[in-house]
Amino acid sequence: MTEPIFDETDKGLIRHLQGDIPLTERPFREIAERMGISESMLIERARLFKEKGYIRRFGATLRHRQAGFSANGMGVWIVPEEDRERVGKIMATFKEVTHCYERPSFEGWPFNLFTMIHGQSKEECFEVAERISEATGITDYKLLFSSREFKKTSMQYF
Amino acid sequence: MDNTDKLILNKIQAEFPISERPFLELGKELGLEEADALERVKNLKESGIIRRIGASFDSKKLGFKSTLCAIKVPEERVDEVADIINQYPEVTHNYLRNHAYNIWFTLITPSRERIYQILGEISQKSGILDVREMPSTRVFKIAVNLRFKGAGNDGTDI
16 A cells, blocks of 8 residues: 655644534634634535545544443454454454454463443443354454543544 | 533543534533533533543654553552653653552653663653553554443444
C-alpha cells in the first residue's frame, strides 16, 4: 500500500476533527473559521475523507461506564488456523462484540482471536462469551476483564 | 436519560451528520426541533455520557501502524509501570486486566520502528523484559457502537 500524501489542509482537517466538535448550531462553520477555510470546503473534504475511508466513523464516542456498560471483557480464543475465517465472521455478527481481530500467539500465550465484549455486567459478558462458544464450537477461551482504566484517549495524529 | 436520549445516542454513535446544520438534520430524523436536539446532546455531553463527537480515523489508511501490547507486571508495581507507559502520547488505551499479562495497552505510531523503540524504552525504564506486542493480522469487526436496548429505531432489539 502506498502511503497517502496529505496536504496542509488535510492535516489541518485531521487535527481539528480528531478532537471534539463544538456543540453549536453550526459546528463545522466554527471549525472552518479556526482552520481559515470555508465551511463548504471543510464539509466537502470531510465527506470525501469519509468516502475514502480515512474517516472510519464520524460520530459520538461514549464513556462506557457512565452509559451503563460497566463491564468490558476481552475474550481471547484458541482457534485453529484453518478455522479462523469462519469463526471470526460468526463472532463479528454478535452485537455485543465491538472489535474482533486475529492476532499472533506466542509461547505462553496460545490465544489468536480477540473479541471485545461490552456488557452491563460481567455476568452479561460471560453469557455472551458462552453464546459465542456455542455458535462457533470453540471452547478454549478466556475473558480478561479490565479492572482499571489507566488511559483512554483518541489518537492525535498530526 | 430517557428514550429519546437513547435514540439520539444510538443514532449519533453510528453517524453524526457532516452538514451545515447537523442538529437540524438530527432533529428531523427524530421528530425534534433543532434547538431541542442540540440541547439534549449538550446535556449528554455535560453529564459525561458522551466523551466526544468527532472523527475516528482509520490509522492504517493514514499510514500509521497500530498494535496491542501486554506486559507482565508484579502487582505492587502496577501503578508505577502504568505511569511509565502512559507518558507516551502514542499510547491511546491502557488497562489493568485479570491475567499474568496484566497491563494491556495500544500503540499508534508512524512506523514499526517507533513501536520497537517505545517497547524497548518501557522495558528499560521498568526493568520488565516480558513485554509482548500483537499487531492484528486480520480484522473481522471494528464497531464502537454501544447499542441501547428498547430504543431501536428500526424495530430491532438493540
